[in-house]
Amino acid sequence: MKTIYFDNNATTKVAEEVLEEIKPLFCELYGNPSSMHTFGGQMGRRIRQAREQIAALLACDPSEIMFTSGGTESDNTAIKGTLAAQPHKRKIITTRVEHPAVLAVCRDLENHGYTVVELGVDRDGRLDFEELVEQIDDNTALVTIMYANNETGVVFPIDKIAKLVAGKGAVFHTDAVQVVGKIPLNLSDSNIDLLSLSGHKLHAPKGVGILYVRKGTRLSPFMLGGHQEAGRRAGTENVPGIVGLGKACELAAENLEAENSKVKYLRDKLEGAILEKCPDCRLNGDSENRLPNTSNISFEYIEGEAILLMLDKYGICASSGSACTSGSLEPSHVLRAMGVPFTAAHGSIRFSLSRYNTEEEVDYTIEKLPPIINQLRELSPFVTK
Amino acid sequence: MWEYTDKLKDHFFNPRNVGVVEEPDGVGEVGSLACGDALKLTFKLDKNGKIKDAKFKTFGCASAIATSSVLTEMIKGRSLEEAAKVTNKDIADYLGGLPEQKMHCSVLGREALEAAIENYRTGGKKKHELEGNIVCNCFGVTEKEIERVIRENDLTTVEEVTNYCKAGGGCGGCAGEIEKIIERIKPEKPEQPAISAPRRPEKLTNIQKIQLIQQTINEQIRPALRAHGGNIELIDVEGNKVVVAFRGMCAQCRLTELTMKDVVEAKLREFVSRELFVEEDKESAQEPHNHRE
Numbered sequence: 001m002k003t004i005y006f007d008n009n010a011t012t013k014v015a016e017e018v019l020e021e022i023k024p025l026f027c028e029l030y031g032n033p034s035s036m037h038t039f040g041g042q043m044g045r046r047i048r049q050a051r052e053q054i055a056a057l058l059a060c061d062p063s064e065i066m067f068t069s070g071g072t073e074s075d076n077t078a079i080k081g082t083l084a085a086q087p088h089k090r091k092i093i094t095t096r097v098e099h100p101a102v103l104a105v106c107r108d109l110e111n112h113g114y115t116v117v118e119l120g121v122d123r124d125g126r127l128d129f130e131e132l133v134e135q136i137d138d139n140t141a142l143v144t145i146m147y148a149n150n151e152t153g154v155v156f157p158i159d160k161i162a163k164l165v166a167g168k169g170a171v172f173h174t175d176a177v178q179v180v181g182k183i184p185l186n187l188s189d190s191n192i193d194l195l196s197l198s199g200h201k202l203h204a205p206k207g208v209g210i211l212y213v214r215k216g217t218r219l220s221p222f223m224l225g226g227h228q229e230a231g232r233r234a235g236t237e238n239v240p241g242i243v244g245l246g247k248a249c250e251l252a253a254e255n256l257e258a259e260n261s262k263v264k265y266l267r268d269k270l271e272g273a274i275l276e277k278c279p280d281c282r283l284n285g286d287s288e289n290r291l292p293n294t295s296n297i298s299f300e301y302i303e304g305e306a307i308l309l310m311l312d313k314y315g316i317c318a319s320s321g322s323a324c325t326s327g328s329l330e331p332s333h334v335l336r337a338m339g340v341p342f343t344a345a346h347g348s349i350r351f352s353l354s355r356y357n358t359e360e361e362v363d364y365t366i367e368k369l370p371p372i373i374n375q376l377r378e379l380s381p382f383v384t385k
Numbered sequence: 386m387w388e389y390t391d392k393l394k395d396h397f398f399n400p401r402n403v404g405v406v407e408e409p410d411g412v413g414e415v416g417s418l419a420c421g422d423a424l425k426l427t428f429k430l431d432k433n434g435k436i437k438d439a440k441f442k443t444f445g446c447a448s449a450i451a452t453s454s455v456l457t458e459m460i461k462g463r464s465l466e467e468a469a470k471v472t473n474k475d476i477a478d479y480l481g482g483l484p485e486q487k488m489h490c491s492v493l494g495r496e497a498l499e500a501a502i503e504n505y506r507t508g509g510k511k512k513h514e515l516e517g518n519i520v521c522n523c524f525g526v527t528e529k530e531i532e533r534v535i536r537e538n539d540l541t542t543v544e545e546v547t548n549y550c551k552a553g554g555g556c557g558g559c560a561g562e563i564e565k566i567i568e569r570i571k572p573e574k575p576e577q578p579a580i581s582a583p584r585r586p587e588k589l590t591n592i593q594k595i596q597l598i599q600q601t602i603n604e605q606i607r608p609a610l611r612a613h614g615g616n617i618e619l620i621d622v623e624g625n626k627v628v629v630a631f632r633g634m635c636a637q638c639r640l641t642e643l644t645m646k647d648v649v650e651a652k653l654r655e656f657v658s659r660e661l662f663v664e665e666d667k668e669s670a671q672e673p674h675n676h677r678e
Contacts, residue, residue, distance in 0.1 A: 303444060
């Protein structure tokens with residue numbers, strides 16, 4: 001059975017071009033870039049090249065790129081490193097809809113004497129900018145707000161937020177793992193101090209990411225034990241991962257616009273057809289300011305895990321904010337923060353597309369999904385015919 | 386991804402006996418949309434008082450649908466006396482097992498069956514009657530129900546109770562009370578030799594004790610409360626008396642005194658000293674403390 005992969009916000013396929021690029025780095029060119037011999041030392045050039053490829057996509061200086069093991073490490077480093085570098089400030093501002101890699105770190109810091117403010121969102125998942133204006137003060141060390149939400153795809157006005165934060169003298173970090181490669185970024189023309197990126201969300205392998213650190217941003221190192229990354233992040237470089245990420249960024253830069261108009265077209269077609277063909281369903285999140293690849297739809301009166309398993313039978317991969325998929329008993333913290341009613345939150349499905357999806361796959365899903373919804377509704381005691 | 390048995394998948398993809406029996410003799414409705422699963426069971430008896438037909442309608446995940454389907458198969462042809470003996474464990478076993486976190490689906494099935502039989506016998510409410518004290522307000526689970534799943538399934542931890550009947554899985558405010566119920570039922574079972582005893586420090590100076598209490602609250606207690614929007618603060622330590630205040634959701638919870646105190650006490654006894662007891666500082670809990678709002 002063919003796999004139809006609509007779960008690209010979870011992880012993505014490694015691009016063939018990326019795989020080709022990193023294949024020789026396991027058994028042939030496996031040297032350590034820190035070594036004195038040519039065999040190892042030559043890898044330093046490959047890392048430099050990757051740094052330049054990434055900097056080109058982000059429109060920043062290569063020296064501002066720091067390699068990490070992925071989005072979670074980048075987020076941890078950004079938050080803890082910033083606080084350690086300015087011990088006199090004790091307040092952090094974030095949002096209720098962050099990824100756990102940010103939210104759990106902030107909540108843990110409350111145990112260490114920090115005040116954490118979690119900004120709310122409205123029914124469409126939009127941030128209240130005025131609340132941020134009210135909350136930010138001289139004691140605020142860090143504001144960390146995601147660029148776009150992984151569950152709904154809602155994009156926050158990050159440039160505007162970063163400008164405000166810079167004006168107040170606090171550090172601004174954004175978790176942009178869902179954004180890079182999907183919408184264009186220009187860091188040279190923004191006030192973002194720190195930005196997290198994860199390789200496996202844009203067709204590079206798992207286990208590599210970066211933290212962009214704007215020149216002049218004070219950050220205490222998180223990992224000690226080596227001189228790598230100019231002493232900012234110790235540990236032998238994940239050379240294949242880094243080279244792969246460089247290539248993936250190069251591909252993203254080349255195709256960004258063309259791909260996203262195609263991906264957006266497919267997403268809109270899928271979403272439009274589902275909303276039209278299935279009664280009692282609703283779109284979660286601001287439909288305007290949204291990633292081009294993400295669609296989060298709630299099907300009322302039925303439960304998400306059941307929908308996913310039925311889709312799985314046809315090889316269609318998606319994800320759900322329902323309680324049952326995670327093993328917890330409550331639905332997604334993002335949907336709850338948005339005030340999505342329980343009747344809809346339990347039945348939410350996220351489709352997240354990539355450039356490798358085809359119109360044929362979208363058409364196939366449009367054909368298979370409505371009968372699944374009907375079938376489950378026939379089982380539901382809340383639907384009476 | 387959950388590991389479901391082939392039998393479960395079969396009953397999910399091809400559910401048997403979907404619908405509502407016409408002119409039913411018994412109707413049972415349990416669960417709700419808010420809880421994430423709900424089941425309506427209807428049956429009809431034949432001349433000899435055996436279940437001739439049984440049908441279900443279920444809102445829920447794959448295991449909720451499969452357990453409902455299996456339940457209807459299991460009770461068909463049985464007398465009400467026989468059917469009433471079906472336990473949640475029987476339902477789970479029939480499916481070749483359920484993931485631990487899904488055991489509450491089998492309990493839902495058993496509850497629906499009981500409600501339907503009750504409805505037939507007394508003509509009473511079709512809804513599952515909530516008898517006695519409600520312990521878990523989030524999911525509306527009573528003390529009786531909790532006692533029953535503990536006894537029938539040999540449960541020993543709050544987490545297991547949550548898996549089986551959802552109690553404690555919302556705000557978590559009733560964890561202490563569930564703990565107490567487990568403790569109360571434990572003596573009914575033959576004592577199991579302890580596999581490991583917690584390693585507690587031998588002797589502590591006062592300063593060390595206070596530090597260890599603070600550390601235990603930070604690492605062992607607060608994360609659980611924070612997950613549900615609550616918080617805890619250490620106010621004072623006098624001898625073996627530990628004074629704490631609850632914040633956020635926990636402070637508003639009506640059951641605070643009964644429950645959170647016991648959870649905190651159990652953790653502190655496990656990690657610091659068996660002698661400790663906890664008191665709640667009510668005055669400080671009244672103060673507005675909403676920096677997170």
